[in-house]
Amino acid sequence: MYKVYGLVASRAFRVLWLLEELGEPYELIEAAAHSPGIAGVNPSGKIPALQVGEDVITDSTAIMTYLADKHGKLTFPAGTIARARQDALTNLLLDEFDAVLWTVARMTRLLPEELRVPSVLPGLHVEFERNLNRLADRFEGPFLMGDTMTIADILAVHCLNWAAIAKFPVTNEVLRAYARELSQRPAYLRAKQG
Template sequence: MYKVYGAVASRAFRVLWMLEELGQRYELHEIKPHSAEALALNASGKIPILADGDAVLTDSVAIITYLADKHGRFTYPAGSVERAHQDALSHTILDEFDAVLWTAARHRAVLPEDMRVPGVTDSLKWEFERNLARLGNRFAGPFLQGDQMTIADILCVHCLGWAKSAGFPLEDETMNAYFKALRGREAYGRTLALVS
């Protein structure tokens, strides 16, 4: 059985959702980043952390990629053109959504107060909205790459949920419909129900 360490309302949501989609059994150990428990498993103290037997894996994207490859679902085969497109989408989402949202979060609550730049949020919201429109323009549907859901979809929908809760604009109709459809998945609902 897999063991997931982290908080549901964090990037651990991606790992939990993937496990729910795969129908895999897991134990959730709710720990905070940089806690003694997190530091014992990951020298950086970051969450999420996945234990698979004696193997301890870190970074949400590495973990969901590992799970997809191991179980042969939500991914294209390594070395295929489709996998290259999937990886490109994943990197785009990390660069253009996750990084923007994380920068806003850091300036809102993570950095020392004297290092925060509250005014940066407006430019980040503008950047996020522009990036979302560009993704909407290349959307294949019903998933990012067409007929097959991949880890890029899990990353994207997690970021859209994060953006919504952070008050970022979600004006693109195509991406809003996509967001709503994927949040309607049973596995997503089960994961959301884990939020305390």
């Protein structure tokens, strides 16, 4: 059984959702970032972490890639053009969505107030909107890569839902409908329960 360290309301949700989609058993060990509960598992204090036997894997994307590859689901085989496209899409989502949202989180609540730079927020909103429309232009449907759901979909929907929580208007109706539909998947709903 896998052990997932983190909180449902964090990037750990991506791992939980993937495990639910895979139908693999896991135990969620609730641990906030930089808490004593994670310190012994990941010295950086970051969540999520996945314990596999005596080994620990950190970073939600690395964990998802490992699990998808290990179980041969929600991914294309390594060394294929489809996998290269999937990896490019995953990196695009990390660069153009996750990074923007993480910067907003740091500038609005995570950094000490004296280190925050609120003047960057309007630019981040513009950048997010531009990135959203670019992603919608290449959307194949019903998933990002057509008929096959991959870990990129989990990452995208997590970021789109995070954007809504962060008060970023997800104005593109194609991607709003996509996120709404995938957020109703049974595995998604089970993962939300922790």
